[in-house]
Every structure is written in structure tokens, then in C-alpha cells.
Amino acid sequence: MVYTTRNQQAIEFTRLAETALTDWNQTNDRKPLLIRGARQVGKSFLVRKWANKFIGSDKVLEINLEEQPRFRELFKRSLNPADILRELNSLTGFSFVEDSLLFIDEIQACPPALTALRFFYEKMPHQRVIAAGSLLEFILEEVSFPVGRVQSLYIFPMNFAEFLGAVKGDTFRQRFESLSLAQAVPNLLHEELNTLLRIYFRVGGMPKAVQRYSINNEMASVSVEQNAILGDYLDDLGKFSRRVSWEVLQQVFSRLPSFILQSNPKLSKLGDGLRAEKVRGALRLFELANVITRISSSSAKKPPLESLADPARTKFAFLDVGLLQNALGFDWSKFSLDADLLDFMDGILAEQFVAQEMLCSHTVFSRPKLYYWDRSIKGSEAEVDYVIEACDRVVPIEVKNSPKGRLKSLHIYMEERQLSEGIILCQRNIERRDGLNWIPLYMAGRLKETL
Secondary structure, eight states, X not given: OBOOOTTOOSSOOOOTXXXXXXXXXXXXXXXXXXXXXXXXXXXXXXXXXXXHHHTOGGGEEEEETTTOGGGHHHHHHOOOHHHHHHHHHHHHOOOOOTTOEEEEESGGGOHHHHHHHHHHHHHOTTSEEEEEESXXXXXXXXXXXXXXXXXXXXXXXXXXXXXXXXXXXXXXHHHHHTXXXXXXXXXXXXXXXXXXXXXXXXXXXXXXHHHHHHHHOOHHHHHHHHHHHHHHHHHHHHTTTTTSOHHHHHHHHHHGGGGTTOSSOOGGGGSTTOXXXXXXXXXXXXXXXXXXXXXXXXXXXXXXXXXXXXXXXXXXXXXXXXXXXXXXXXOGGGSOTTOOGGGGGGGHHHHHHHXXXXXXHSOTTSOOOEEEEEEOOTTOOEEEEEEEEETTEEEEEEEOOOOGGGOHHHHHHHHHTTOSOEEEEESSOOEEETTEEEEEGGXXXXXXXXX
């Protein structure tokens, strides 16, 4: 089926990953591109919007291997690109030319199609090929992934800057992105951004939820969309219940939001009477589906943080802050309009937001990892919310609007490692004091600009 806008959203959003697609398209040694991410984060829409602009709708053939099972047979009969394109031409009437694009959507529905990507690179490198799918990590565990012959692009929910573009327009988004982290934000703009961040906490970055809000600024319809998305995730994982029973998945999923960003949660509390290995199995499925992201504790004093990451000490971030607050049934009416964003759920929503922004701030061509630091010495416990790499050093990050006395863990970490710099994300304006950078929470995705 030739590219069409039939499924496009009523309001077109600018996604930052569009630039990554352009970079891929201009690469001399271009490999087939595999777009990876959770369901409903906007993978297909991203490709369609970009292709319509930079390739042209008449030069794009889109096939959906989930909705159009007849196309699966092509990849089962042959993995040779010439054979595949010839049969596609016969079935669709589409003529492939030098600058055309083949877009294979929902590729997880046909594992042989994933294998075929390597042969496009080896035998027909001039042919542009983009594939997208959800739950890909499940399939990649079962098929031989063509490492080195396929490039992956990781897509996440819309970050705060993309959200601003959707609800305030690209001019406002560009103004936000041009703000300097070296000087205070004008007060009126600072207050407006904090207000918009409060809205983002409720809406989140799932494109359908953002679309709902963009149309009528009405939260009830947003909640309906979020409920549907959460239900779809559980239904999707039911397809893999042969690994973990449906009952275990339901039980763990219902309790999971309450344990988000808790360090080393007790697995027994995630399921009544469930053995630890069953809970671990369920968590593993949620990770593979990109519903949660593992954050590892690292004691490394210099990069790479992964070198001293402790797999036994972890916490988890949820896919999206809007989905998280919905799953928790957060009651916004109990907070005044000027309440501190870090007071919501003892700062859990703020920490979730920071995790999302940091994931999006990494290069989208590699799977990002997040780290924190904790010390479990009895009587001297300490924890820093996040630690990041900056050139040849590690920088600690705390998410709070705390008086100096409540930054004990941060000071312990900095003293033990003889660090002169730390970051505090808060609702306050930009300020530097005593070696600490106080940065507005809404700038969490731009931290590396300060280092």
C-alpha cells in the first residue's frame, strides 16, 4: 500500500527524531533502519511524516505485516531483496526506483522479515529500507539479529520540548530550546514553563494523549486515552503469557506503578504469594516491552558508569509520566495551582520526568542507560537520584527543592569522590551556589550543556 495519511493525527507534531532520520538518509554507508520503542510512542507516524516531506508520497511503499498478513509470505519464500521487491511490485503495482523507500511496519509479526534486512544491506545497499515494530525485543531473542548490517533508532514518548511545540507551537518550542543554562530565565517565562510542566505531568508524552489535549485542553479525554494505552500494554503482553502466566502479569502490572523509582523494591510486595523468580520474569517482560526502564546503581568514580554497575541493585522508571500518574490514580484536586512540582507523590513524578528527559537526551541511535548511586551501610545509608557521565568525570544529580540540610547524600557523594560540581533539579530558577548548579526541572533534558 502506497504511503497514505489515513492514520495521521489531526495535529502534526514535530518530533526531534526527524533530524535523525534525515541524518540516516544522508549517510554514505546507509544501512536498513530499524525503529524501536514501546507501542504508541509514534514510530509509524514519525516515518510517514518524514517520508512525505523528504522522499515524496509517490516514492514510498508502506506494508504492514500485522494488518496485511499476505505480505508475510514474501519473506517466508525468499530473503533475496530482488525477489522481495519483484513480488511487492506484482502485488501492489509500486515501481521501485533509486530514491524510493520501502517502509515495513509491524515487522515483529514476521521474524523472517527481520532477517531479510541484512540482505538488503549486503545485496541492495542503494535501496532505502525502514522497518518499525513494537515488542521487537521479544522477537530479537528468537532470531539472529543482523548486527552490523542494520542500524537501530530508539523512539520514546514526546519529551517536554516536543510537548511545548504541540501545545504552544514550534516558535515557542524554539524559544525554550534557545534558553541559556548559564543565566536565569526571565521570571514570567520561568513561571509559564513551570505551569506547562505541571500540565505535562498529567498529559505525558504519548502522542495520542498529547493530541487529545491539543485539540480541546480537556483532561477527561486525556485520561480515557491513557487508560486505553495501559490496557493495550497488558493485552500485548498476554501474547507472551507462555513465558509468564497471565495472572502473574496482571498482579505485577497492577502494583508496579506504586514501586516505580523505589530502590531495590522487595519483590514479594509486587505479588501476593508469588515466588521471586516469577516476579523477576514479569519485570523482564515489561522491560522487553519498554514499559519500564531499569536504572542501575553504579559505584564507579569515573566513566564508564557501566563498569561498576551492580545488577542486584536497581530501580525502575515507567515509560511515561502521564501514564504513571494515571495508573496511580493521582488526585490533582488536592494540590493548589502554585504547589511545588516536587511535592507531587514525594517527588516521584518529578524523578520520573527526569528519567524520561535523560533517555531522550541521549543519541537515539543507541539504547541509553540510566544510573543512580546508593550506599547501603547500616546507619549511614545514602542515595543520589541520578549520576551521569560528563567527559572524564561523573556528575551527581538530585531532584528536589530542599534546604541545604536535606542534601546530605549529595554532599556525601561529592566529598567521597572529591567532586566540585553537582546538579540540583528544582522548581527554582537557574542559580549557582557552593559548587552546586540549581537548574529548573523543565531543563532536565539539557543537563549536559552545563558540564
